[in-house]
Amino acid sequence: MIRGILANGFLWLEARLDTLFGARWNPLYQLGALGFFYYWIVAVSGIYLYIFFDTGTTVAYESVEYLTHEQWYLGGVQRSFHRYASDGLVLMMAVHVVREYAYGRLKGPRWFTWVTGVPIAGLVIASGITGYWLVWDQLAQYIAIVTAEWFDWLGIFGDPIVRNFLTPESLDDRFFTLLIFIHIAVPLLALLALWIHLQRITRPAINPNRGLAVGTFVMLVALSLIKPAVSHAPADLVAVPTHLQLDWYYLAAYPLMEILSYGAVWAIVLTVTLVLLVLPWLPPRWKPRPAVVHLESCNGCGRCADDCPYEAILMRPRSDELPFEQEARVNPSLCISCGICAGACPPATPFRRKSDLVPGIELPDLTVATLRDQLEAACAGIELKPRILVFGCDHGAPRQALEGSGAAVINQPCIAALPPSFIDYALSRNLADGVLITGCREGTCEFRFGNEWTTQRIEGQRDPYLRKRVPRERIRTLWASAREGARLCEEIRAFRDDLQALERPEPGGGGRVPDSEERKAAKAESHV
Amino acid sequence: MSKLSSKPLPKPLAYLGQAVVYGAVAVLLGYFSTSPAYERFPADKAQLVLSFTHIGERTTPCRKLTREEIAELAANMRRSEVCERERVPLYVELSLDGEDLYSASLAPTGLSRDGAAQVHERFTLAPGQHHLRLAMRDSARETGFDYESELAIELRPGQNFVVDFRPEFGGFRFGRQEGS
Numbered sequence A: 001m002i003r004g005i006l007a008n009g010f011l012w013l014e015a016r017l018d019t020l021f022g023a024r025w026n027p028l029y030q031l032g033a034l035g036f037f038y039y040w041i042v043a044v045s046g047i048y049l050y051i052f053f054d055t056g057t058t059v060a061y062e063s064v065e066y067l068t069h070e071q072w073y074l075g076g077v078q079r080s081f082h083r084y085a086s087d088g089l090v091l092m093m094a095v096h097v098v099r100e101y102a103y104g105r106l107k108g109p110r111w112f113t114w115v116t117g118v119p120i121a122g123l124v125i126a127s128g129i130t131g132y133w134l135v136w137d138q139l140a141q142y143i144a145i146v147t148a149e150w151f152d153w154l155g156i157f158g159d160p161i162v163r164n165f166l167t168p169e170s171l172d173d174r175f176f177t178l179l180i181f182i183h184i185a186v187p188l189l190a191l192l193a194l195w196i197h198l199q200r201i202t203r204p205a206i207n208p209n210r211g212l213a214v215g216t217f218v219m220l221v222a223l224s225l226i227k228p229a230v231s232h233a234p235a236d237l238v239a240v241p242t243h244l245q246l247d248w249y250y251l252a253a254y255p256l257m258e259i260l261s262y263g264a265v266w267a268i269v270l271t272v273t274l275v276l277l278v279l280p281w282l283p284p285r286w287k288p289r290p291a292v293v294h295l296e297s298c299n300g301c302g303r304c305a306d307d308c309p310y311e312a313i314l315m316r317p318r319s320d321e322l323p324f325e326q327e328a329r330v331n332p333s334l335c336i337s338c339g340i341c342a343g344a345c346p347p348a349t350p351f352r353r354k355s356d357l358v359p360g361i362e363l364p365d366l367t368v369a370t371l372r373d374q375l376e377a378a379c380a381g382i383e384l385k386p387r388i389l390v391f392g393c394d395h396g397a398p399r400q401a402l403e404g405s406g407a408a409v410i411n412q413p414c415i416a417a418l419p420p421s422f423i424d425y426a427l428s429r430n431l432a433d434g435v436l437i438t439g440c441r442e443g444t445c446e447f448r449f450g451n452e453w454t455t456q457r458i459e460g461q462r463d464p465y466l467r468k469r470v471p472r473e474r475i476r477t478l479w480a481s482a483r484e485g486a487r488l489c490e491e492i493r494a495f496r497d498d499l500q501a502l503e504r505p506e507p508g509g510g511g512r513v514p515d516s517e518e519r520k521a522a523k524a525e526s527h528v
Numbered sequence B: 001m002s003k004l005s006s007k008p009l010p011k012p013l014a015y016l017g018q019a020v021v022y023g024a025v026a027v028l029l030g031y032f033s034t035s036p037a038y039e040r041f042p043a044d045k046a047q048l049v050l051s052f053t054h055i056g057e058r059t060t061p062c063r064k065l066t067r068e069e070i071a072e073l074a075a076n077m078r079r080s081e082v083c084e085r086e087r088v089p090l091y092v093e094l095s096l097d098g099e100d101l102y103s104a105s106l107a108p109t110g111l112s113r114d115g116a117a118q119v120h121e122r123f124t125l126a127p128g129q130h131h132l133r134l135a136m137r138d139s140a141r142e143t144g145f146d147y148e149s150e151l152a153i154e155l156r157p158g159q160n161f162v163v164d165f166r167p168e169f170g171g172f173r174f175g176r177q178e179g180s
């Protein structure tokens, strides 16, 4: 329910941003990459700050003041970068988590990516808190005392930590050395965790598109100049920090500790962590079965492994007598059952004899043989002419939108699960007059690469490609989201008009694509 | 093959739209990085912190071993007395201008109740002249105190006044004061 609302919200917003940014620059499609971008900015600006930072209870503050005011044009800007890119990292992470949740991308084999994301969130927040602590202004003093009291609440430390921050005399320079060590070590741990996070993702998008990177960078520069990051008054343990300008991205829990209690915040942190960690296994259950290899049909070409978006296929030395070097092997615990591998497998062609239709790899729940049966049955049932066959996917425009449209529909988990030869088959065997291929909006494929691979296969840029002989004017593609059933209907209507125009024997052009004038004319005619 | 996609916006308009989105993100980042401010402590008040750790006396005093008892021990385990590990709880009282502000019996930490007892409490006070009295019992006695201190203080608004306990300095220790 909540998930549905969130998903709808994202679909809506993504479509709006598409009109402004285009799919390639749309920030919502590159949240992870944007996170990495912010991370690198934080890292580089952090190195600069570290060069000038002095560790010590009085010199720390002074060194940061020097950077902020005397060296505002460089050090100050670096400090602002460091702060705002850190904030951006949290913002991006929050949206990234909610989006993956909204689209349900945490179940089945994806649990690994989800679960390894959780500690990243903790490490990022911890990095930020220790960063604010280093400045040793009144905000830092407040953080020191409340953090210490929060840990002391656990009662596991012999001498309460907070006693280190009782009086100026109890402060220790060595503590700052420890703190800066933590402030460097924890982000590095986060980087390690990120590397683990992406272990099950093929070709993860870790660099944002150039347009998005430039835009984000310019935004950070502008923000840093308009509102430079500054410190509070220096820490003074003889005074109580009163008026605090909190960075809510990192410190939102602190007021809560004082308003509720330390115990309550421990309870919240633990509960949220636990819920996040078990979320992938809450109902509904993950049911799809992983892809299977039929060695007798596998020629070891490696296309399936190339196209698999989740690192689930490895090419291994041949284990049978066939005269090929390699064979495909599926790791079932990584396979997300998208079927893209079947779409890439050359022997998965409907032109084979029925008894032969065993591809090298396929989904047991939707075999290639079943797909051909479905195709033949569906096309036989088309009554409305010209006959349109729609290949769709379970995550793009909903097939229900086509009820009553007269078109036949075949859905698969992902549009790239469709071997291109099926398009050829439907048209060359005269089972349909036109084939419409539809899947998720550009940049939003549920299985990461489905619409991209499909386009490339049709355009002859990716194996296995759609044969040249297939008349391209009888093929349409539409990338539409689950909210865009209406667009699908509209496209079917337009396609039907165009196909009709093709059927009319025209002087001088048999299978030529009608231009827009002709299309309009045809439309007018059909309305008479 | 032809593609249908929603009509693209004219370039300048699209860039303008992008600028608006980036601007919104910048406002989001800039604003919540410092605002809304958190007024966590009333600027016209002062704070008193009572914070210390201290080990109370043993619940039962150590007992000297007799010569025979020592002889019975293994050679490497010989010592002259045996002690119970458990400590008494501390009893602390803090009063301000004659009124009780805090009193508590502080249990020793540790599973065998042999660790230091701890207290860390913050109190919000009106600034100005105050009379502080502190008393603590760290022995098995039922009444009276082992340590007592009184002090006249002058707190200014926003001041953080710390009361610690350091037996090596003779008992309660008071934070730096105005002019001292």
Ligand code: HEM
Residues within 6 Å of the ligand: A031, A032, A033, A035, A036, A089, A093, A096, A097, A100, A105, A106, A110, A113, A114, A115, A116, A117, A118, A120, A121, A124, A194, A197, A198, A201, A203, A204, A205, A206, A276, A446, A448
């Ligand atoms: C700084 C923090 C993070 C960064 C930089 C980051 C980065 C990324 C990147 C680059 C991807 C691959 C996207 C792609 O190429 O398709 C990804 C995927 C994913 N992330 Fe994160 N991530 C972060 C935190 C998190 C957190 C906290 C969670 C959840 C608790 C999470 C959950 C996921 C999931 C479930 C996917 C898989 C999506 C799929 O299967 O298609 N991430 N992340």
Ligand code: SF4
Residues within 6 Å of the ligand: A290, A291, A307, A308, A309, A310, A311, A312, A313, A330, A334, A335, A336, A337, A338, A339, A340, A341, A342
């Ligand atoms: S179905 Fe095929 S392509 Fe998809 S994850 Fe499984 S092995 Fe990879």
Ligand code: SF4
Residues within 6 Å of the ligand: A293, A297, A298, A299, A300, A301, A302, A303, A304, A305, A327, A328, A341, A344, A345, A346, A347, A359, A360, A361
């Ligand atoms: S694409 Fe098919 S034939 Fe090629 S390696 Fe994979 S399973 Fe074997």
